[in-house]
Amino acid sequence: MLKYVIKRIIALIPVILGVTLVVFLIMQLAPGDPARMILGEMATPEEVAQLRTEMGLDQPVLVRYINYMLDFCRGDLGDSYFKHRPVLDEILDRFPYTVRLAAVAAVLTVVMSIPIGILAAVKQNTIFDNASLVVTLFGISMPVFWLGLLLIILFSLKLGWFPTGGAEGWRSYVLPAFCLAFSNMSTVARTTRSSMLETIRQDYVRTAAAKGVPHRTVIARHAFRNALIPTITVIGIQMSQLLGGSVVVETVFAWPGVGRLMIDSINSRDTPMVLGCIILLTIVFSVLNLIIDLCYGFVDPRIKASQS
Secondary structure (H helix, E strand, C coil), X not given: XXXXXXXXXXXXXXXXXXXXXXXXXXXXXXXXXXXXXXXXXXXXXXXXHHHHHHHXXXXXXXXXXXXXXXXXXXXXXXXXXXCCCEHHHHHXXXXXXXXXXXXXXXXXXXXXXXXXXXXXXXXXXXXXXXHHHHHHHHHHHCCHHHHHHHHHHHXXXXXXXXXXXXXXXXXXXXXXXXHHHHHHHHHHHHHHHHHHHHHCCCHHHHHHHHCCCCHHHHHHXXXXXXXXXXXXXXXXXXXXXXHXXXXXXXXXXXXXXXXXXXXXXXXXXXXXXXXHHHHHHHHHHHHHHHHHHHHHHHHCHHHHHHHC
């Protein structure tokens, strides 16, 4: 198991290199000059050229990328062009907000999706099953930003139950967390239903039912546990997407997290801040996927044996 974890951590190195290189090149090709944006339109060309030299923007792109990665290996993500403070400090200030929002959305996703998926499989072709399919299809098809705007109009502007944005108190978590969880819930619920339908038709499930084992025990202990592996895979992917999807949701709900910080940094051409956010999200995605892979071993001992 330890050897498997070490291999996964080593594999993270080329991923970070590739992601940062692509993002770095995209930021360089994007229109606009960070030095000009900092000084304003009234600055003279000499002042812009001097600031570009001070920021190192007059160097070749490859040289700047190599210098950035060397600083990254020393734990230095650089300073923000516009906030004038270390990138790492700014990200660490925002990251807890993103984690709390993603955690609440993850709990909502699991609590809503798994019972719906199990009941839809057990009550196949009933009204509940058909209704759940319609709701989940609606959740998968609806854009996150549009759902967020609808929630703000209804529950904030019309009813006044929740704030339109910000992160003040528990009420501010309700709308963005539900917005994040709804589409993910739909995917997990459909996967759970499909996996359960396949499992409850297996011979060992029929044998347990024929021996007189209570129906709830057959579903919970025999069917659901063996149907968990596809569900865990999808949950792991959705948990990673919660952080990625939070970029849009945090912008819609003015949430002071890493996602909104990254959008603001992209608009202002703040390359060090964008790279810092991307590196953080890449590491978090990889760690979440590793945790999900390790969870397989607790569900199926055969997978645990292959990891060791």
